[in-house]
Amino acid sequence: MKGFMDFYEVLSVIAEAARQKEIAEIYYPKTENTPEGWREIEPYSLTTDIPPDGEHLIYGKDRLSPGHILNAKIPGIEEPRSFIIGKIKLARRTYRKFTPPKDWKVEF
Numbered sequence: 001m002k003g004f005m006d007f008y009e010v011l012s013v014i015a016e017a018a019r020q021k022e023i024a025e026i027y028y029p030k031t032e033n034t035p036e037g038w039r040e041i042e043p044y045s046l047t048t049d050i051p052p053d054g055e056h057l058i059y060g061k062d063r064l065s066p067g068h069i070l071n072a073k074i075p076g077i078e079e080p081r082s083f084i085i086g087k088i089k090l091a092r093r094t095y096r097k098f099t100p101p102k103d104w105k106v107e108f
Contacts, residue, residue, distance in 0.1 A: 013091040018043040018108035027090035041072035
């Protein structure tokens with residue numbers, strides 16, 4: 001595995017995947033429920049805090065920081081997931097499309 005990407009590179013890859021409605025893969029550290037490693041995600045939005053408390057942010061317009069939150073969905077799992085952007089070590093596009101649930105919007 002190559003070295004880690006910086007914050008801006010990670011955001012750029014995720015934003016492009018989101019705009020194309022493509023599944024992305026992120027390399028994320030261990031959490032209470034999952035080991036460190038690659039996770040497939042459907043990226044939906046960026047916020048200042050975990051929903052429903054967070055204010056929505058716009059990639060390319062708002063000032064983003066490593067502490068902000070990426071809201072995403074794991075393919076095949078209904079409930080959304082939140083990831084701290086600064087903890088994402090690598091990101092890559094899969095070029096595989098996803099279809100958002102009808103009440104969800106991709107906000108990138």
